Amino acid sequence: MNSYRIPEIAKQYTQYDMIQIHTDLPDFPELRTRLLFAFLNENNKLSSLSELFTLATALVQLGLDTHDLVTVSNEVKEKKASRSRQLKVLAGDYFSARFYHLLAKTGQIDMIKQLSNAICEVNRLKMSSYTKMKQLKMTAEDYIHLTVEIKSQLFLSFSEVMYGANKQAWPEILRGFVRCELLFTEIFRIETISKFRDSWGYWHISQNGTREERKQLQGEEVDTTKVRTLLHKYNISSQLYQLLNTQMKQLQDFVKKLESDKLQSELFHMGEPFLRFAGEHPKVLEEI
Structure with missing residues (x-):
């Protein structure tokens, strides 16, 4: 090996x-x-x-x-x-x-x-x-879907050469890990306002905010205070934690169905950073 x-x-x-x-x-x-x-x-x-x-x-x-x-x-x-x-x-x-x-x-x-x-x-x-x-x-959903597909395509191309049950499992597990990685990145992204534009939070507020709030986001000059107020109003951080937590659970279920114990062990090891991160923020998850 x-x-x-x-x-x-x-x-x-x-x-x-x-x-x-x-x-x-x-x-x-x-x-x-x-x-x-x-x-x-x-x-x-x-x-x-x-x-x-x-x-x-x-x-x-x-x-x-x-x-x-x-x-x-x-x-x-x-x-x-x-x-x-x-x-x-x-x-x-x-x-x-x-x-x-x-x-x-x-x-x-x-x-x-x-x-x-x-x-x-x-x-x-x-x-x-x-x-x-x-x-x-x-939309925020479009953003997650398209970004995951863009990041996954090269690796998805190997689906046809996978063997047995792994052929069915590979696309879902790959997308699941990529989605976790993306959500993990998005949680930290909202801490830096200069990186907020075109993030999940940006599109969520654009989708659900008032006309005035959308104008604030789309302006040339970014008002840091107003953006932070919108992040708090729409619970962007909590929603991202919830999405990550849900995705981790779904991914764990997929991995448990693999026939190879060795592969299962490797994948659980790869997912440990996400589980550890969630464990370090239990209060946030409890509030969701």
Whole structure:
């Protein structure tokens, strides 16, 4: 059985001086990568390829996430900011190229096609999300659904190569973990008002608030005091804790149905940070 060492292997592609000195990279997709590796290793026919497939998928995800950090406008003329923007574009292209090279040199043409189709679906979902946001038609439920689907697509593309009962379990468990991770992030996101725009809380208030409250959210200048008042009025923090708690329970039920005790143990270990976080905030959960 292969031991998990994907982040260490990926460093040979991500830790270049030019990138580290002049720009920042997004977080490595650690949770999704660990999940995919664990499931692939359950299939004897795929275990020898689990490291290759997981590394390639992590790199292409990193490439997509890096491109997402590129600002829409190129109006910034300051040399340092301009160089950072250029390197994000190049780094994203490089990570995507490495995924192709890794799979092509081992003859995994079908997997290249599979992941390429998933990339197309990711881009389609991003356009759908962007359009809803631009037209102010996004709901809080839409936000969770679309974000989870965007983050899951590359990894969902492996559903067809899963074995037996895992083939049915993989999509639900993957989405469940991604949803937990997203809700976990959203809970901390509302603590920083500068990151509040286009968050779950933002779309929830836009969906349920008064016309005046929606105008406050959509203005060019963000009034920190007013936003914090709205967060309190609509119990955004408590609702996010409730959503996370509900999702954790559903995820636990899915994991318990897996046939492999070893896989169950691995997944419960991966979910421990969410359970520990909930345990550290029992009063919040009791108030829900």
